[in-house]
Amino acid sequence: MKAEILNIGDEILLGQIANTNAMFISRSLVKAGVVLRWITVVGDSKEEILQSLKTAFRRADVVIITGGLGPTHDDVTKYAVSEYFGSPIVFNPELYGKLIKRFEERGLKMPEVSRNQAEVPAKARILPNPLGTAPGLHFEESGKHCFVLPGVPAEMRRIVEDSIVPFFLKHTGGARSCLRYKTLRTTGIFESRLMEMLGDVREIEQFAKLAFLPHTAGVDLRLTVMSRSHEDCRQRLERAEALVRNKVNRYIFGEDDDTLEERVAALLFKQKRTIAAAESCTGGLLSHKLTNVPGSSNYFLGSVIAYSNEVKMNVLGVSSQTLEQFGAVSESTAKEMAEGVRNRLGADFGLSTTGIAGPGGGTPEKPVGLVYIGFSDGTAIAAKKFIFTNDRLANKERSSAAALDYLRRHLLKII
Amino acid sequence: MKAEILNIGDEILLGQIANTNAMFISRSLVKAGVVLRWITVVGDSKEEILQSLKTAFRRADVVIITGGLGPTHDDVTKYAVSEYFGSPIVFNPELYGKLIKRFEERGLKMPEVSRNQAEVPAKARILPNPLGTAPGLHFEESGKHCFVLPGVPAEMRRIVEDSIVPFFLKHTGGARSCLRYKTLRTTGIFESRLMEMLGDVREIEQFAKLAFLPHTAGVDLRLTVMSRSHEDCRQRLERAEALVRNKVNRYIFGEDDDTLEERVAALLFKQKRTIAAAESCTGGLLSHKLTNVPGSSNYFLGSVIAYSNEVKMNVLGVSSQTLEQFGAVSESTAKEMAEGVRNRLGADFGLSTTGIAGPGGGTPEKPVGLVYIGFSDGTAIAAKKFIFTNDRLANKERSSAAALDYLRRHLLKII
Numbered sequence: 001m002k003a004e005i006l007n008i009g010d011e012i013l014l015g016q017i018a019n020t021n022a023m024f025i026s027r028s029l030v031k032a033g034v035v036l037r038w039i040t041v042v043g044d045s046k047e048e049i050l051q052s053l054k055t056a057f058r059r060a061d062v063v064i065i066t067g068g069l070g071p072t073h074d075d076v077t078k079y080a081v082s083e084y085f086g087s088p089i090v091f092n093p094e095l096y097g098k099l100i101k102r103f104e105e106r107g108l109k110m111p112e113v114s115r116n117q118a119e120v121p122a123k124a125r126i127l128p129n130p131l132g133t134a135p136g137l138h139f140e141e142s143g144k145h146c147f148v149l150p151g152v153p154a155e156m157r158r159i160v161e162d163s164i165v166p167f168f169l170k171h172t173g174g175a176r177s178c179l180r181y182k183t184l185r186t187t188g189i190f191e192s193r194l195m196e197m198l199g200d201v202r203e204i205e206q207f208a209k210l211a212f213l214p215h216t217a218g219v220d221l222r223l224t225v226m227s228r229s230h231e232d233c234r235q236r237l238e239r240a241e242a243l244v245r246n247k248v249n250r251y252i253f254g255e256d257d258d259t260l261e262e263r264v265a266a267l268l269f270k271q272k273r274t275i276a277a278a279e280s281c282t283g284g285l286l287s288h289k290l291t292n293v294p295g296s297s298n299y300f301l302g303s304v305i306a307y308s309n310e311v312k313m314n315v316l317g318v319s320s321q322t323l324e325q326f327g328a329v330s331e332s333t334a335k336e337m338a339e340g341v342r343n344r345l346g347a348d349f350g351l352s353t354t355g356i357a358g359p360g361g362g363t364p365e366k367p368v369g370l371v372y373i374g375f376s377d378g379t380a381i382a383a384k385k386f387i388f389t390n391d392r393l394a395n396k397e398r399s400s401a402a403a404l405d406y407l408r409r410h411l412l413k414i415i
Numbered sequence: 416m417k418a419e420i421l422n423i424g425d426e427i428l429l430g431q432i433a434n435t436n437a438m439f440i441s442r443s444l445v446k447a448g449v450v451l452r453w454i455t456v457v458g459d460s461k462e463e464i465l466q467s468l469k470t471a472f473r474r475a476d477v478v479i480i481t482g483g484l485g486p487t488h489d490d491v492t493k494y495a496v497s498e499y500f501g502s503p504i505v506f507n508p509e510l511y512g513k514l515i516k517r518f519e520e521r522g523l524k525m526p527e528v529s530r531n532q533a534e535v536p537a538k539a540r541i542l543p544n545p546l547g548t549a550p551g552l553h554f555e556e557s558g559k560h561c562f563v564l565p566g567v568p569a570e571m572r573r574i575v576e577d578s579i580v581p582f583f584l585k586h587t588g589g590a591r592s593c594l595r596y597k598t599l600r601t602t603g604i605f606e607s608r609l610m611e612m613l614g615d616v617r618e619i620e621q622f623a624k625l626a627f628l629p630h631t632a633g634v635d636l637r638l639t640v641m642s643r644s645h646e647d648c649r650q651r652l653e654r655a656e657a658l659v660r661n662k663v664n665r666y667i668f669g670e671d672d673d674t675l676e677e678r679v680a681a682l683l684f685k686q687k688r689t690i691a692a693a694e695s696c697t698g699g700l701l702s703h704k705l706t707n708v709p710g711s712s713n714y715f716l717g718s719v720i721a722y723s724n725e726v727k728m729n730v731l732g733v734s735s736q737t738l739e740q741f742g743a744v745s746e747s748t749a750k751e752m753a754e755g756v757r758n759r760l761g762a763d764f765g766l767s768t769t770g771i772a773g774p775g776g777g778t779p780e781k782p783v784g785l786v787y788i789g790f791s792d793g794t795a796i797a798a799k800k801f802i803f804t805n806d807r808l809a810n811k812e813r814s815s816a817a818a819l820d821y822l823r824r825h826l827l828k829i830i
Contacts, residue, residue: 011628011637013451014596015441018433022456026430036428037463039456041437044626048452055470072610072627105782106802111607131806133607152629154809179429211431222431277720283706284699287720291698294774294807302726305692305702305718307711311760315717315730345726359709392709 001168003029004038004060006052008067008077009151012041021066021156028160030179032168034062044068049080053146061144064164067151069134071114078121078137081148085139087123095120099133124148127163131155136163178233179226184244185258186251187218187405194219197248208240216394217401218260221248250414253405260404261289267411268299273348275407277303278316278341280328281355281371286400301345306337316340329354329366334374334383342376349410350376353403355386357395371399373406382415416583418444419453419475421467423482423492424566427456436481436571443575445594447583449477450641459483464495468561476559479579482566484549486529493536493552496563500554502538510535514548539563542578546570551578593648594641599659600673601666602633603820609634612663623655631809632816633675636667665829668820675819676704682826683714688763690822692718693731693756695743696770696786701815716760721752731755744769744781749789749798757791764825765791768818770801772810786814788821797830 005025011017022039029036038060042048049068056063068077082089096118103110117133120126127136127147132155137148147164149156186194191214195201204210208223221244225236245252254263268275279286287303290296304315309328312318317340318333326332334354342350355371362368369388375381384406388398409415420440426432437454444451453475457463464483471478483492497504511533518525532548535541542551542562547570552563562579564571601609606629610616619625619638628635636659640651660667668678683690694701702718705711719730724743727733732755733748741747749769757765770786777783784803790796799821803813824830 010626010639012437013441013454014445014639015438015443016596016598016637018435018438019454020433022427023430023433026428028430030429037458038467039428039434039454041454043452051474052453059466070627070629071607073616074624074626106784108605111605111611113610114607131804131809154631154806279699279702282703283711283715284694284702284704284718284720285706287694287699288697288703288811289699291700291720291722291772292808292811296698297722297776300698300722302722302730303699303718303720304730305699305706305720307706307715307717308760311717315719315759344730345723357706393707396703396707 001034001061002037002059003034003062003064004040004056005036006049006056006063006065007039007041007151008044008049008065009041010043013043021151021153024153024157025064025066025160028165029168030181032165033178034168044074044076046076046080046083049077050084053080053084057144057146063144063146065146065148066156069148069150071117071133077148078119081124081137081139081146082121085121085123085141085146087121087139089119090122092118092120092126095126095135102133127159129155129159130162131158138163138167178228178230179224180233180237181222181224182237182241183213183256184221184223184241184252185218185254185256185260186221186248187253187260187401189219189248189251191219194221194248194251198244199247204240204243207236207243210240210244216397253408259289259292260401260408262293264404264408264411265290265293265296265299267408269295271411273411274299274301275349275351276301276341276345276347277403278337278350278352278374279303279305280307280312280337280353281357282353282396282399282403283307283357285396286351286353286403289400289404301347304341304344312337316344327366329356329370329372331372331383331385334372335376335381336374338374338376338383339378339381342378348377349407350374351403351407353399355395355399357399358390358392362390369395371395371402373399373403375406375410377410416449416476417474418449418451418477418479419455419471420451421464421471421478421480422454422456422566423459423464423480424456425458428458436566436568439568439572440479440481440575443580444583447580448593449583450594459489459491461491461495461498464492465499468495468499472559472561478559478561480561480563481571484563484565486532486548492563496539496552496554496561497536500536500538500556500561502536502554504534505537507533507535507541510541510550517548542574544570544574545577546573553578553582593643593645594639595648595652596637596639597652597656598628598671599636599638599656599667600633600669600671600675601636601663602668602675602816604634604663604666606634609636609663609666613659614662619655619658622651622658625655625659631812668823674704674707675816675823676708679819679823679826680705680708680711680714682823684710686826688826689714689716690764690766691716691756691760691762692818693752693765693767693789694718694720695722695727695752695768696772697768697811697814697818698722698772700811701766701768701818704815704819716762719756719759727752731759742781744771744785744787746787746789746798746800749787750791750796751789753789753791753798754793754796757793763792764822765789766818766822768814770803770810770814772814773805773807777805784810786810786817788814788818790821790825792825
C-alpha cells in the first residue's frame with residue numbers, strides 16, 4: 001500500500017510553521033507497515049485541495065489529509081472532500097450532543113459558529129477526537145482509503161494513534177517487507193566522543209545502518225534495518241544493539257520515545273523514594289520535566305526556585321558565608337541547596353542546579369554556561385561541575401538533563 | 416509567479432527529519448515576492464523525481480528542488496533533471512579546479528567518488544556553493560525556472576540567499592506584487608468565540624485575508640495582504656488590524672513572534688515590580704517560562720513548587736483548615752498560595768496555580784482539567800477558575816498561559 005500525506009495550510013506555505021504533522025504521520029506509518037511515498041502541501045483553497053486529492057488518488061492507495069477542519073470561514077477541507085467523494089454534508093445528532101457536552105463540561109455555552117463541527121459528509125466514518133471539536137473522517141472507496149484529520153498537532157496525533165495505526169495494523173496484518181528502527185538514547189557525552197568509543201562502525205553496520213542524531217541535551221543512536229522477514233529484522237537489530245551497548249551502555253538512558261524524566265521517575269517509583277529540587281539557573285524547567293510524568297506526585301514533593309540570594313538563604317538555608325566566600329554559582333552553594341531543599345521539604349533526595357544561564361552575567365572566572373549540579377541523600381552530599389554554551393535556553397535544557405542524569409546515576413549507583 | 420518546492424529525500428518520508436528546508440525556502444520566497452503554492456516531498460528515486468517534475472511544471476512557473484545532489488550512489492537528482500531538460504551531463508573543468516582546491520586547502524586528497532561533483536547538465540547555469548562540493552543549478556525554459564540545490568541545510572540556505580532571492584528581486588523588479596502578513600496573538604479565548612466577537616469577517620477581508628491559527632494556549636489571528644504596491648500593503652494591513660483590535664483587543668497580548676512571557680516581563684520591568692510564583696499543577700512550567708526571558712532576575716525572585724500538601728502548609732503557609740474544608744484544588748487555596756509565596760519571598764506580586772493536571776486524580780466534583788489561578792499584590796487577593804481538558808501536558812501549558820495572562824491583565828488593569 002502506497003500512501004500520500006496532504007497537508008493543508010497557508011501557514012506552512014508562508015514558512016510560519018514547520019510541517020511537524022507530516023513528520024509525526026510518517027513515523028506512525030512506518031510503525032504501521034505502510035509505505036509513505038509522497039507528501040504534498042497546499043493552501044487553504046477548496047480548488048487546490050480538490051486538484052491535489054485527484055493527483056494523490058491517481059498514484060496512492062491511502063491519502064491522509066491534515067488541516068482546515070476547524071469551525072471558521074478559512075476551514076474548507078471538509079467541503080473539498082465532500083465534493084470529491086460526492087458525499088453531501090449532513091447534521092450528525094450524536095456529534096452535536098458530544099459537542100454541547102464538551103462546552104457544558106467547561107461551564108460554557110457553545111458558540112453558534114461551532115455548530116458546523118457536528119456536520120460531516122454522510123459517507124464518512126467518524127474517528128473520535130477526544131481533545132478537540134473537529135472529528136476525524138475516514139472514507140473508503142474501491143479499496144482506497146482517505147483519512148481527514150484536524151491540523152492541531154495534539155488532536156491529530158491522538159487520532160493517528162487511536163484510530164489510524166490500529167486500522168492499518170489490522171488491515172495489513174503486519175507489513176510484508178519489514179523496515180524497523182530502534183533508537184538508543186544517550187546523554188552526558190559528545191557526538192565525537194561517542195563515535196570514538198564505538199570504534200569501527202562497519203562492525204555494527206554489518207547488521208544495521210547506524211546514524212548519529214545529536215540533540216540539545218544528548219545524542220540519539222538510530223539503528224535501521226530493512227529486510228524481507230520480521231525475524232531477520234529482529235535478529236539484526238538485536239545484534240547491532242548488543243554491539244553498541246557493549247561499548248557505550250553507561251550513557252544510554254532509554255530507547256525510542258523514552259525520556260530521561262520517565263526513566264528517573266520509574267527508578268524513584270520502584271525504589272519508593274521521594275525527591276525535592278532547588279533550582280536556580282534552570283528556573284523551573286527541571287521541576288517541569290519531573291512533573292510531566294503522570295503520577296509524579298508519588299515521588300515528587302515540590303521544589304524551591306531560588307533565583308535571588310535572599311530566597312537561597314531564607315527558604316533553603318544556604319549560609320550567607322558560603323554565598324559571600326564562594327558565590328551563588330559554586331560547588332558549595334550547589335551542595336547546600338540540595339541538602340537544604342531535601343531537609344526543608346522532607347524528601348529522601350535533594351537535587352539542585354546553580355549556574356549562569358546567560359546571555360549576561362558572565363565573568364572571566366565564572367563564564368556564561370558554568371553550572372553546578374548538587375545532590376544530597378542526607379548523608380552523601382555531592383556536586384558536579386559543567387561548562388555548557390552561551391545560549392540561555394540550551395543551557396537550561398542541558399542543565400536540567402545533567403541534573404536528571406546525575407540523579408539517575410545515583411539511583412543506579414553508577415556514579 | 417507561482418512556485419513549487421520539490422524536496423527529495425527518503426529521510427523526510429521516514430519521518431527521521433523535519434522538512435526545515437521547505438520552511439526556510441518558503442520564508443525566503445515571501446521576501447522575494449514569489450508566491451509559493453505547493454510543497455512536494457518524494458523519495459530518492461529517479462522515476463519519482465521525473466514524475467513530480469512534470470506535475471510541478473504543469474502548474475508552477477518556478478520549481479525549487481532540494482536534495483540528492485551528493486556524490487554517493489543514492490544521489491540521483493542531477494540525472495533526473497538532466498533527463499527532464501534533455502541536457503546531457505558534461506565535465507566542467509572550472510568546477511573541477513575548484514573542487515581540487517577545496518580539498519587541498521584542508522590538506523586532503525580528493526576522494527575519487529567526489530569527481531562527479533564537477534559533472535553537470537550542459538544547459539544549467541552554475542550557482543556557487545561556497546560551503547560544499549555540490550553546486551546549485553539553474554535551468555530556464557520558456558519563461559519558467561528550475562533551481563536545483565543540495566539538501567544540506569547550511570549549503571542550501573547560502574545558495575538561496577546568495578543566488579535565488581537576488582535573482583527574483585531583480586527579475587521581478589523588486590517584487591511587482593507585495594505580500595505581507597502580521598500575526599495578532601490572543602490568549603484566554605476560544606477560536607469560535609473569537610470568530611463570534613469579530614462578527615462579519617467580510618468587513619476585515621476587504622483589506623486583508625484573515626486566518627485563525629489555534630494553538631494549545633491561544634489563537635493567532637493572521638492578516639495577509641497581497642497588493643501591487645508596498646504603500647497599499649501597509650495601509651490595508653493597518654486598516655484590517657484596527658478593525659480586529661477594535662473588537663477583540665483585550666485578548667491580544669502581542670504580535671508576530673512575541674511570547675506571553677516576554678510581554679509580562681516587559682510590563683514588570685517597566686513598572687519596576689517583582690514577582691514570585693507558587694505552582695502546583697503547572698509543576699515548574701510557569702517559572703520556566705518566566706525565566707526563559709533574558710534578564711528575568713530583575714523581576715523574578717523565585718518560586719515554590721508545592722506538589723504535596725505539606726509543602727503548601729509548611730513552606731507557603733496555606734492553612735490546614737483551608738485544605739481540609741475546600742481541598743488543595745480550590746479558590747481559597749489558590750489565594751492563600753499566591754499571598755503565601757508573595758509574603759514568604761518578599762515580592763510585590765504572588766501568582767499561583769492549583770489544579771488537576773491528569774490523567775488521574777479527578778472526581779465528579781473536581782474533574783481533571785479543573786484549575787484555579789491565584790493572584791495577590793498584598794491587598795487585593797483574587798482567584799479565577801478554569802476548566803481545561805484531560806491532557807496532562809496541554810493542561811500544564813494552558814494553566815501557565817492562563818496564569819501569565821491573569822498577571823498581564825492585573826498589570827494592565829484590564830481585569
